[in-house]
Amino acid sequence: MTVPIVSVPYSAVHDEVVLGVDTHKDVHVAAVVTVIGLVLASSSFPATAAGYRQLLGWARRYGAVRRAGVEGTGSYGAALARFLRREGVEIAEVNRPARAMRRRRGKNDVDAEAAAQAVVSRRATAVPKSGEGPLEEMRxxxxxxxxxxxxxxxxxxxxKAVMVNAAPALRESLAGLGTPAMITRCTQLEEAD
Structure with missing residues (x-):
């Protein structure tokens, strides 16, 4: 007699999953892995506010998302990192994989998976700048x-470079003027026929 094998969703057995995101200008590629690094799923989402909500909702279908590795938190991933932080997700800045590894393994899904696995293995520990508050406004x-x-x-x-080749009479009329006075005088010049 054989015992049937029952497939149980990962989240029913374990609570936490880790999110990894490879960020791009228009689309972010996300991957969800278990806390031991097993890849559960990957998908692409638009790099928009609605896309960020879709991405997080999708990831939470696999378990509780408490940690995420995000590439480019200072550029393409900045807005996503702020969104995830506001949603209670701890963010780690993830470096892009070495070019040689990317050529061997491909791109997109692999980079997102590598980002999540870098968090799981504790290789990604850098906390990105928040990008919010008075310091960000001053910046x-x-x-x-x-x-x-x-x-x-x-x-x-x-x-000043154009003045070098200007007619002598024009050059002489502007000689000795400071920059603000010279600019003011140039704006008052009539167009020559």
Missing amino acids: LYKLAKDSAVKAHTQATNQV
Whole structure:
């Protein structure tokens, strides 16, 4: 007499699963593994707020998601990492696998699985920056200011370079002016026929 084998979903036996995510600009690839590293599933989700909710809901079908390894928490994975953190998931920054390994094993699902397994094996322990709060706001203001200063400098340098080849009368009329006065004077010039 044979005893029938009953397939029991993983979450019915064990409570916790680990999420791994390979992030991209438009789509994130996720994998769910057991706490001992067995791959349960992988899938792709849009890199949108709705996609983040779908991704987490999908992962929770396999068990409790308490930990996740996310690639690119400072770029493509930043918004996902913030979302998961707000949902009570502990996030670990995961480095991209070595190029040689990626060529041998393929991409997408493998990277997501490797991210989850890096958390399971404790190779991924770096806690990403939160990307929120007053420090993040100051960083964004500084980024905007630095960009504006750079654009101003480039425009000023371009006007000065154009002046080198300008007609002598125009060059002489602008000689000796400081940068703000020179720019103001240039905006008042009439277009020549």
